[in-house]
Amino acid sequence: MHSGGGSGRKELPETAAAIRKGPWMAEEDEVLMDFVKKHGPRDWSSIRSKGLLPRTGKSCRLRWVNKLKPDLKTGCKFSAEEERIVIDLQARFGNKWARIATCLPGRTDNDVKNFWSTRQKRLARLLQTALPVRSQRRQGKAPMTAEVPNFEPIVTSCALLPYTLPCPDLIPFTEQYSNGQCSHVPYIEDPDSAKTLHMLNLDATALLIEPAIANSEICL
DNA sequence: AAGTGATTCAACCGCCTGCGC
DNA sequence: AGCGCAGGCGGTTGAATCACT
Structure with missing residues (x-):
């Protein structure tokens, strides 16, 4: 065991010392x-x-x-369709990157993992940026990116409101949607599909915070 | 053009599982 | 049954690159 691991702090055996690492x-x-x-x-x-x-x-x-490996899509960004598949499968299976990658020809688990990680950071930054200033002051500091929670898949029985926001300051906007007060709510016909939709859909996120930005409640 | 912060992605680490002995 | 090994997987890191000022 430990063939690839090891702390690397203690003196390495001769065989291990000969192992090359890096690019x-x-x-x-x-x-x-x-x-x-x-x-x-x-x-x-x-x-x-x-x-x-x-x-x-x-x-x-x-x-x-x-x-x-042949047929890898190296240097090629994820298409909208691939993005949709990753979001859907991540909601279903969780962080089972290898499993998700099997549904994406030419993509590796590492690709999917990196894609998701980048997406998480982008979303965290988006939400952080959108936080009202007064809320940040109340908390004494602006949240660090790393402190943004790893959002759970969104599960709700309301097809009109497939998303739950992890940020309490934004919840009033979700209530607007559930009350039908907002005209451009993304309506999901199939409740099961709605259950699998994830907050990490950036388009949906942008849609949710857009009215708040327009109302100047959110300071960019 | 230079400096700086953000983003991307290749590669490593550590844990787990399955298999052979 | 228990041990050791190889391979698989998810999380993390850090260098390279990009974007912005």
Whole structure:
């Protein structure tokens, strides 16, 4: 065990000291590709034991899965459809990135994970920016990005109000929607679909805070 | 053009699981 | 049954890049 882990603080055994870490070089990629061509994407640890590369099996596997595997959509942003799928599946399965990635051809679990993480940060920043100043003063400080909670999937029986806001200052706006006071509420016909919708849908978020911004209740 | 803060993403760490012995 | 190992997975980090002033 612990083949890829280890604290790294104690003196490393000689074998471990020979292990290379960090960015991969083109020559290493070539060796790895060649290995997979000959043996298939398995038996990763033998790459090191055979002296082909000074990398751990885990490192080799990760490199193959995330960068070298054919048909990967590298350097290509998530489409709106992919985004929708990730949001939906994350609401259903939680942070099961590998599982979600199987539904997105050409995307790896790392891609999905990074996409979601970026999205979380963007949303956190959006909400933080939109907080009324008086609320921040009441709390004594503006919340740090890292303090924004990891939002749970939104579950509500009201199809008219598929979203719940984690920020108490914004809840009055959700009540507006549930009262039908707002004309541009996103209406979801299928209650089950509504249950799976997630607050992290940025479009929906923007839609929710938009009236508040217009009313100058939110200080940007 | 330079400085700075935000964003992206490759790669690592640590834990868990499954399998062979 | 218990142990060790390899591989899989999710969380996290930090360097590179981008955007803005």
